[in-house]
Every structure is written in structure tokens, then in C-alpha cells.
Amino acid sequence: MDKFTALTATAAPLNIKNIDTDKIIPARFLKTIKRSGLGKSLFADMRYDEQGAENPAFVLNQPKYRSAQILVAGDNFGCGSSREHAPWALLDFGIRCVIAPSFADIFFNNCFKNGILPIALPEDVVAKLMDDASLGTNARLTIDLERQVVVRPSGEEIAFGVDAFRKHCLLNGLDDIGLTLEHAPAIDAYEAKQPAWMPKI
Amino acid sequence: MARTLFDKIWDAHVVDRMEDGTCVLYIDRHLVHEVTSPQAFEGLRAAGRKVRRVENTIAVVDHNVPTSPERLTETNEPESALQIATLEHNVAEFGVTYFPMSDERQGIVHVVGPEQGISLPGMTIVCGDSHTSTHGAMGALAFGIGTSEVEHVLATQTLLQKPAKNMLVRVDGTLHPGCTGKDIVLAIIGKIGTAGGTGHVIEFAGDAIKSLDMAGRLTVCNMAIEAGARAGLIAPDDTTFAYIKGRPFAPQGADFEAAVAYWRTLPSDEGAQYDKVVVLKAEEIVPQVTWGTNPEAVIPITGTVPNPADEADETKRAQMERQLAYMALEAGQPIAGTPIDVVFIGSCTNSRIEDLRQAAHVAKGRKVAEGVRALVVPGSGLVKKQAEAEGIADVLIEAGFEWREAGCSMCLGMNPDKLTPGQRCASTSNRNFEGRQGPGGRTHLLSPGMAAAAAVTGALTDVRELI
Numbered sequence: 001m002d003k004f005t006a007l008t009a010t011a012a013p014l015n016i017k018n019i020d021t022d023k024i025i026p027a028r029f030l031k032t033i034k035r036s037g038l039g040k041s042l043f044a045d046m047r048y049d050e051q052g053a054e055n056p057a058f059v060l061n062q063p064k065y066r067s068a069q070i071l072v073a074g075d076n077f078g079c080g081s082s083r084e085h086a087p088w089a090l091l092d093f094g095i096r097c098v099i100a101p102s103f104a105d106i107f108f109n110n111c112f113k114n115g116i117l118p119i120a121l122p123e124d125v126v127a128k129l130m131d132d133a134s135l136g137t138n139a140r141l142t143i144d145l146e147r148q149v150v151v152r153p154s155g156e157e158i159a160f161g162v163d164a165f166r167k168h169c170l171l172n173g174l175d176d177i178g179l180t181l182e183h184a185p186a187i188d189a190y191e192a193k194q195p196a197w198m199p200k201i
Numbered sequence: 202m203a204r205t206l207f208d209k210i211w212d213a214h215v216v217d218r219m220e221d222g223t224c225v226l227y228i229d230r231h232l233v234h235e236v237t238s239p240q241a242f243e244g245l246r247a248a249g250r251k252v253r254r255v256e257n258t259i260a261v262v263d264h265n266v267p268t269s270p271e272r273l274t275e276t277n278e279p280e281s282a283l284q285i286a287t288l289e290h291n292v293a294e295f296g297v298t299y300f301p302m303s304d305e306r307q308g309i310v311h312v313v314g315p316e317q318g319i320s321l322p323g324m325t326i327v328c329g330d331s332h333t334s335t336h337g338a339m340g341a342l343a344f345g346i347g348t349s350e351v352e353h354v355l356a357t358q359t360l361l362q363k364p365a366k367n368m369l370v371r372v373d374g375t376l377h378p379g380c381t382g383k384d385i386v387l388a389i390i391g392k393i394g395t396a397g398g399t400g401h402v403i404e405f406a407g408d409a410i411k412s413l414d415m416a417g418r419l420t421v422c423n424m425a426i427e428a429g430a431r432a433g434l435i436a437p438d439d440t441t442f443a444y445i446k447g448r449p450f451a452p453q454g455a456d457f458e459a460a461v462a463y464w465r466t467l468p469s470d471e472g473a474q475y476d477k478v479v480v481l482k483a484e485e486i487v488p489q490v491t492w493g494t495n496p497e498a499v500i501p502i503t504g505t506v507p508n509p510a511d512e513a514d515e516t517k518r519a520q521m522e523r524q525l526a527y528m529a530l531e532a533g534q535p536i537a538g539t540p541i542d543v544v545f546i547g548s549c550t551n552s553r554i555e556d557l558r559q560a561a562h563v564a565k566g567r568k569v570a571e572g573v574r575a576l577v578v579p580g581s582g583l584v585k586k587q588a589e590a591e592g593i594a595d596v597l598i599e600a601g602f603e604w605r606e607a608g609c610s611m612c613l614g615m616n617p618d619k620l621t622p623g624q625r626c627a628s629t630s631n632r633n634f635e636g637r638q639g640p641g642g643r644t645h646l647l648s649p650g651m652a653a654a655a656a657v658t659g660a661l662t663d664v665r666e667l668i
Contacts, residue, residue: 031280033239084347113349200256
């Protein structure tokens with residue numbers, strides 16, 4: 001996993017509530033055995049028409065947002081399925097940070113496993129960032145994870161919360177499995193105490 | 202201190218606790234399918250790791266298997282075939298128990314787990330699929346995870362988690378005839394919204410929940426995720442134990458009695474505290490149907506499509522307008538009588554024998570309306586076999602339904618069963634998102650009886666008029 005420390009980039013506004021994972025990446029693109037290459041299918045049904053041509057009105061098709069690395073979105077972003085293809089598609093497109101008033105739990109969790117930082121902020125604050133984002137490349141946002149602030153183009157700093165353990169993993173690009181295996185003796189001890197009735201598959 | 206069902210299961214599975222409160226949580230059952238596992242096995246292989254506990258792990262193919270009667274001999278779509286072949290290679294290499302398409306136990310992972318006695322009360326159960334919440338109906342803490350976590354569980358048999366908050370949804374009273382677990386859960390989502398349960402585990406309780414059979418309970422917990430909850434839970438009781446007894450992977454004989462003694466300690470203690478409580482009256486629930494493109498956009502079948510003009514919030518109004526345009530519905534029109542093109546009875550929400558009985562009860566002696574395609578897709582090969590033995594299959598086939606093989610089918614556009622753009626479908630599945638059943642497809646979520654009523658009348662219909 002790539003580290004996430006600080007990022008200064010264009011933010012794309014996507015002012016829609018309940019962006020579900022089927023919108024982020026429709027199920028027909030999940031038939032892959034790889035993690036990479038999903039960026040071209042990100043938001044496919046909004047981004048392309050039925051013939052596969054780009055919909056010029058969609059935000060990520062506009063020249064000023066093609067290299068956006070931050071997404072500012074509506075409430076309950078990432079609701080629906082558990083598909084990690086959603087963060088994989090965002091990452092493959094180049095998105096490293098999503099800001100929204102709230103996120104669905106599984107998506108939120110999946111982001112951290114892939115070096116994407118999801119930031120939940122109050123609705124009125126997100127509205128300000130949505131305005132910043134609408135200025136395109138002229139108004140880049142800075143995300144400083146170490147200091148836990150979003151810096152607006154005006155220089156105003158907005159503090160955000162992040163779980164201490166997840167922050168540590170993101171800053172250092174750490175693999176969870178390696179960390180958990182440090183608890184192997186505790187896992188062994190737990191398994192040794194399983195009740196006798198516990199069936200095996 | 203008085204604890205909830207969730208607290209008790211959580212506490213019993215904490216292996217280790219870190220300073221910031223993150224827990225190493227033990228996982229009793231890991232269900233694996235073809236779509237969200239290839240990258241996880243690849244990660245294990247790259248790191249030289251093994252599956253820590255194959256005896257806690259089961260694999261099945263469901264998402265992209267065809268459901269046609271000829272599927273064992275016909276050629277699948279190449280990308281789907283590769284995912285299935287990859288799973289088969291992985292389970293062989295890592296030694297995981299697997300139900301292939303040719304096995305009568307194959308089916309939708311969330312139907313197979315309870316049916317086989319693999320999913321049991323008090324367990325922690327995970328799967329790379331959000332509808333893992335289904336298994337909460339067994340009195341288990343069950344939730345969906347992403348592929349990185351699938352790899353984490355394969356390698357360590359644990360997850361790193363912080364506890365969720367407790368939410369109680371109590372449904373008091375007695376359901377009207379013709380109303381089901383599906384109507385209860387749609388009514389709940391309509392009330393609390395698609396993010397109403399975010400950060401919480403919902404415990405469903407009350408007389409209307411207790412009086413549901415296991416299929417009805419599985420339907421309710423299945424859709425807990427559509428309310429944004431991490432998991433749904435129902436306290437295990439005699440209905441649960443009777444269901445489990447004798448199932449192939451359940452404890453047998455004295456072990457079963459020992460297990461039941463433990464399971465009886467699990468229900469929430471008197472006086473246990475919840476962070477949020479919501480109460481519904483079963484008597485106020487009538488058959489539900491969705492009108493929009495998320496499950497909270499739901500109304501009674503006796504209702505009318507809402508009018509965006511009545512919505513004060515500008516963003517919400519715009520979204521309602523978008524939903525109406527996508528669904529090709531007019532504000533204020535009665536939802537009953539809306540003509541449909543396709544009926545889908547199946548999915549991890551409603552494909553169990555009890556669901557098929559409800560559909561057959563409505564379809565008996567009637568015919569699928571002209572121009573309507575109606576599919577019945579049993580949740581497992583064993584459900585299919587039982588339905589054939591009970592004569593249900595004959596009733597449905599006689600009425601003009603397609604009788605298919607087990608799989609996820611038209612719940613999600615990942616296999617040959619898809620809507621074409623503009624088609625309107627009465628569906629017993631769980632998600633009415635744009636394009637969920639195929640690009641441009643329009644989904645109305647409802648119960649199996651309501652789906653059968655739509656099939657035989659050719660339009661959304663109050664099932665109570667036909668029973």
C-alpha cells in the first residue's frame with residue numbers, strides 16, 4: 001500500500017447523496033481477478049453513454065477535473081455492496097482522498113486498506129469545499145494527514161478526525177496482516193479454548 | 202452490567218485489544234465466493250501465507266454462474282468462467298471445502314450457510330459480500346468485508362475492528378395476512394433511511410419479529426445493510442434451534458445440547474442499553490414496494506408516487522426528480538397498476554423454500570400475464586430439489602414461470618440474467634440502484650407474493666387481492 005502523508009491537488013465536486021458502489025463501479029466490471037485497471041470503469045454509467053462515448057457533462061470528463069485526486073461528494077458515499085473494486089477504481093483513476101458528510105461503513109473501511117483517505121466533515125463545511133472544488137484547477141486543496149487539516153485555497157484550515165491506528169497505517173503504508181500476525185500467540189491461545197461442541201467445516 | 206446480544210458476541214471474540222480500542226476479533230466462519238476472493242488468494246500466495254483455518258472456511262460459486270438448465274454443459278462468459286476457474290484452483294491449492302456448480306448444495310452463499318448449519322448462533326461470520334448481514338438471523342454477528350479483509354481473515358482468522366454501536370428496532374404486534382418479513386424490513390428502511398443504521402448493529406426484536414419463521418428473519422437481516430447498518434441481529438430462540446437441529450454442519454447429539462445451552466445465554470439482558478431505539482407497529486405495515494432508486498424510496502402498494510414539489514430541501518428535490526425520471530414514473534400516480542416487463546423471484550433476500558411457497562400460493566391456477574418474463578431462481582440446489590418434491594415447481598412452471606438453477610441471477614448484472622435498458626422489473630431482491638439489474642433497468646423491490654401477483658396481473662398489484 002502506498003503511504004499517504006500530504007496531498008495538494010484539484011478536487012472534483014460530485015454533489016449527489018447516496019452514491020452507491022454500483023454507481024462507483026457497476027457489477028459487470030467486477031469480473032476481474034486483478035486489482036488494477038479499473039479506473040477506466042469508474043462511475044461508468046454516469047461517465048459514458050450507452051455507446052461508450054464520454055458524457056461531457058460528467059465532472060471527471062471535464063478537462064479541469066481529469067487529473068483530480070480529491071473527490072468532494074454528498075452524504076452516505078459508498079453505500080451498498082462491499083466490493084473493494086470501488087476504492088480500487090477510485091485509486092486507479094488517481095483519487096487519493098474523498099470528502100463527504102458521511103460514508104457507508106464497509107466502503108470507509110476499504111479505503112484505508114488501499115491508501116485512500118476518507119474524510120467525514122459536517123455538511124456546511126463540505127458545502128464550502130464543494131464551492132472550492134467547483135473552481136477547478138484554480139483552487140487546489142491540501143490534505144495534511146499528519147496535522148489532520150484540510151487547507152482551503154483561501155488558506156483557511158479545517159481540522160478533521162481520523163482513527164489513530166488507521167492514521168498510523170496510512171502514514172507508514174503498513175500492511176494490516178503483518179501487524180495482526182504479531183498477535184499470533186493470542187490467536188493460538190484463543191483457538192485452544194474453543195468449546196468442544198464447535199463443529200468444523 | 203446488562204449486555205446486548207451484540208455485546209455478548211463481541212466480547213466472546215476479542216482475542217486482543219490495542220491501546221486505541223481497536224480489537225483483534227476472532228472469526229468463526231469465513232464464506233468465500235468467486236468475485237471478491239481472487240485478489241485475496243493472490244495476496245496470500247505472494248506473501249507465502251496459508252489459510253490459517255480451513256475448518257472455518259467454505260467456498261461456493263454464486264454471483265456469476267449461469268442459472269440456465271443447461272449450464273453444466275454450455276459455455277459461460279469468458280471473464281466469469283475465469284473467475285470460477287480461479288476459485289476452483291485456489292480452493293484446491295489452499296485446501297478449502299467447496300461446493301461447485303455440479304453439487305446440489307451449491308447456491309447463494311447466504312442461503313447455503315444457514316441451510317447447511319454452517320452459520321450458527323453466537324458466531325462471528327464474514328464474507329466478501331455486504332449481504333452477509335443475512336446470517337444475523339441465526340443470532341450470529343455477521344457482516345460484509347472487502348477483499349483486503351478477506352485476505353486478512355484467510356491469513357489470520359481475525360479482523361481488526363472497533364465495536365459498533367447498538368441499535369434496537371422493535372416491531373410490535375401482529376402482521377396482516379399477505380405481509381411478510383420483506384414488508385417489515387422495507388418499512389423499517391423507509392422509516393430510518395439508507396443511512397439510518399450507519400455505525401450501528403441493528404437488533405430486530407418484538408412480537409412481529411419473533412413470530413417470523415427463519416426465512417422471514419433471514420430476509421429482515423439481509424436488508425439491514427440497506428439501512429446502512431454494519432450488521433443485523435435477531436436473538437436465537439426455539440425457532441432458531443429447531444431450524445438448526447440435524448443440519449449437516451451443525452453440532453449433533455450431545456454437542457447440539459451443549460451448544461443450545463450456550464446459545465440460550467446470548468439474548469440481550471433485561472435492561473441492556475441501546476444507543477438508538479426505533480419502534481414500529483406491525484398492524485400499520487401493508488405490502489411495500491419501492492418507487493425510486495434506493496431502498497428508502499419505498500411506499501405501501503396502496504400509496505402514490507411522491508411529489509418532489511412537496512420536498513423543501515433543494516438537493517433532495519433534485520434527487521427525487523432524477524429518480525422519477527430514471528424510473529419513468531409520474532409524481533402522484535398510484536403505484537398499483539404500473540405495468541411491468543419482468544418478474545424476478547430469487548436472491549439472497551427471498552429465494553428460500555418458504556419464499557417460493559408464497560409465490561406458488563399466489564400463482565396457483567393462474568397464468569403469467571402476456572408479454573411478461575417471470576423467473577424463479579431457487580437459492581440453492583437443495584431448495585430447488587425440495588420445491589420440486591413439494592410440487593411448487595410444477596405450480597410455477599404451469600403458471601408460465603421459468604424454473605432455473607441456483608445462483609444470484611438477476612439480483613445484480615453479473616451473469617447472463619439481466620434487464621435490458623428501460624425494462625421494468627418486480628423483484629424480490631434487495632437493491633433498486635440505477636443499473637443494478639442491468640444498465641437502464643428499472644427495479645421495484647417487493648415480497649415474493651407481491652412479485653407473483655405482479656407476474657399474473659402484468660402490473661404492480663396488492664397481493665392481498667389475490668389471496
